[in-house]
Amino acid sequence: MTSSQRLDEANGNGTTRNGLRMLSFGVDERIEIARRLTEAKYLVSNESAANFDRFERRVRDDEWDVIFVDARRPFDSVTRALDLIRRLAVDVPTFAVVDPHQQNRPSLLELGIADLFSPDDFQRLPGVVTHELELRDVRRMALEARLLKDQIKSAGDERTVLAAIGQLVLSSLDIGQVYDELVEQLKIVIPLDTAAIAVADIENDSITIEYVAGRALPGFEKGQVMPMSGFTVASQLARFVLVLDSDTLEDLRPEFPGIANLLEVGVRSVLAVPLIHRNEVVGFLATATASPDAYGPEHVEIAEKISLQISGALANTRLHASITRVATVREILVQLGREAGGARDLHSLYVSVFANIRKLLPIDRGVVALTGKDGRSLVIEHVDGQEIDGLGVGDSVELTDSSISVLSRSHLVTIDNAEEQMPFDPTAGKVAEAGFPSSIRTPLRARDSVIGLITVSAVHERGYVPGNLQFLERVADQIAPVIESLNLLERVQALATAVETTLDLVAITDLRGVTSYLNPAGIRMLGLAEGDTGVGISLEEFVAPEVANAVRQAGFAKATDTGGWQTEISLTPRNASEPIPVELLLVPVRN
Numbered sequence: 380m381t382s383s384q385r386l387d388e389a390n391g392n393g394t395t396r397n398g399l400r401m402l403s404f405g406v407d408e409r410i411e412i413a414r415r416l417t418e419a420k421y422l423v424s425n426e427s428a429a430n431f432d433r434f435e436r437r438v439r440d441d442e443w444d445v446i447f448v449d450a451r452r453p454f455d456s457v458t459r460a461l462d463l464i465r466r467l468a469v470d471v472p473t474f475a476v477v478d479p480h481q482q483n484r485p486s487l488l489e490l491g492i493a494d495l496f497s498p499d500d501f502q503r504l505p506g507v508v509t510h511e512l513e514l515r516d517v518r519r520m521a522l523e524a525r526l527l528k529d530q531i532k533s534a535g536d537e538r539t540v541l542a543a544i545g546q547l548v549l550s551s552l553d554i555g556q557v558y559d560e561l562v563e564q565l566k567i568v569i570p571l572d573t574a575a576i577a578v579a580d581i582e583n584d585s586i587t588i589e590y591v592a593g594r595a596l597p598g599f600e601k602g603q604v605m606p607m608s609g610f611t612v613a614s615q616l617a618r619f620v621l622v623l624d625s626d627t628l629e630d631l632r633p634e635f636p637g638i639a640n641l642l643e644v645g646v647r648s649v650l651a652v653p654l655i656h657r658n659e660v661v662g663f664l665a666t667a668t669a670s671p672d673a674y675g676p677e678h679v680e681i682a683e684k685i686s687l688q689i690s691g692a693l694a695n696t697r698l699h700a701s702i703t704r705v706a707t708v709r710e711i712l713v714q715l716g717r718e719a720g721g722a723r724d725l726h727s728l729y730v731s732v733f734a735n736i737r738k739l740l741p742i743d744r745g746v747v748a749l750t751g752k753d754g755r756s757l758v759i760e761h762v763d764g765q766e767i768d769g770l771g772v773g774d775s776v777e778l779t780d781s782s783i784s785v786l787s788r789s790h791l792v793t794i795d796n797a798e799e800q801m802p803f804d805p806t807a808g809k810v811a812e813a814g815f816p817s818s819i820r821t822p823l824r825a826r827d828s829v830i831g832l833i834t835v836s837a838v839h840e841r842g843y844v845p846g847n848l849q850f851l852e853r854v855a856d857q858i859a860p861v862i863e864s865l866n867l868l869e870r871v872q873a874l875a876t877a878v879e880t881t882l883d884l885v886a887i888t889d890l891r892g893v894t895s896y897l898n899p900a901g902i903r904m905l906g907l908a909e910g911d912t913g914v915g916i917s918l919e920e921f922v923a924p925e926v927a928n929a930v931r932q933a934g935f936a937k938a939t940d941t942g943g944w945q946t947e948i949s950l951t952p953r954n955a956s957e958p959i960p961v962e963l964l965l966v967p968v969r970n
Contacts, residue, residue, distance in 0.1 A: 415504045438467045450475035540564045548692040558590045568681045570673045571666035578662045585844045597640045604841040621651040625671040648673035652682045656694035711735050719861045729761035741837045749831035767813045786829045789821040791848045794840035817842030821852045823859040892918040906952035921950040938965040
């Protein structure tokens, strides 16, 4: 043959030159093999071979036309050599030399050796080698043809998929409406059991899983919010495609609990591509499959092409969603303000508050708590959602020096910062232990004073982002004055009931002593006519002039300074001849 033929064996001695590599099975056999192949126009030369590691390097680094294996060696050694050949030189014809009466010849044939030779069989060696080399050339041509056919099909599939996705993107203003069709196209060119699309929020350093198709994966549900830094630094997102094979997933298991969840349900390969629009990361396209090492360069290439097609549409959708969200927030706040203004009691107000918040945020438990008189406790006024023992309506929560900070600033808690936020938790972790790892809470302020707080909690580990907290703060600013007013109204109504039924005279007057209110007992005590409202009566007509002067000059001033003034006076009812002693208590009413 004019081309170079090379023969070698595992763990034997051989020769190499610009021609056939020949094994040394023994002097007589080597001479006989060299003679037969030389007569058949093969160029043969000899050299000393090395050990199995040397053989492995040769097979890996050189191109081989023929490989000989000394099959008279232990069967395990022969199997090891053949495994290596299949891994590194799968298309090279392989031959073996055996003893004439060797018992394991059928087993050797089952290993896939092209032919077996005993010393008596060497005479047919050149023809067999030539035949196998020709067959190898045919196989190689067939393999190349098949690869070319596969490449043509793959290129056709790629063009078809990209065209179909392009039509999908153009067919809808909201890409979310065509996610299902998009994933069907993905399946044609990318192996997947699960596909997900996540929207990035660079400002809040988070991503939200917007869409999931295929096999459900724990910890990667639709609507879940994750910190972007849990995947990579935000500024580096646009620089790479993430491909995780089986070994990499195992390596990441200790560091990322989510990876452990994926492995436990059988995921063995993950591909994640950033969706980039105008140099800004707007989201991710991710796929996962149970097949190990499923993603190669060809999958990365097509995934990047697809990401270019859908990133602009996703950016437009995100912009539309942002505008819609702003409008929704405004609408919710307007509606809440309208309902709060019409609320006649605190319970109806609280129900309205959480019903409106729920239009924008996930709420599995919502609470309004008001500060106690000492300012170091919170009394739970209302619970919306799941109850927790010890944290129900009417329960009081004592604040520590650390947790009292909830009355001065807002807090956002997720699984990522729960430990560092623990000192500021007024419930000492009870809410998280009850199954709500995410919470946002903010103070309720009215007239520059903190009157309580409002908090919402979710079962998702990362249920909220800073933007959600800002929305809750706006809600708190809107409802805090209403809560204070309704609380005051309830106290006034309770006081009014007491005033209306008491036997004491109770009156509200201006600084001249003219009444704007007089209770029924006062009307009777002053001897007014039945049906008289008691409004517009000057109380000075019922006391001596000197008493009226003393009350005006001393009593009003002291009541203003100290919050109240008390003394004994005499008043004379209408149509009565004798005065009656009474105890006078003045309390200022400030506007």
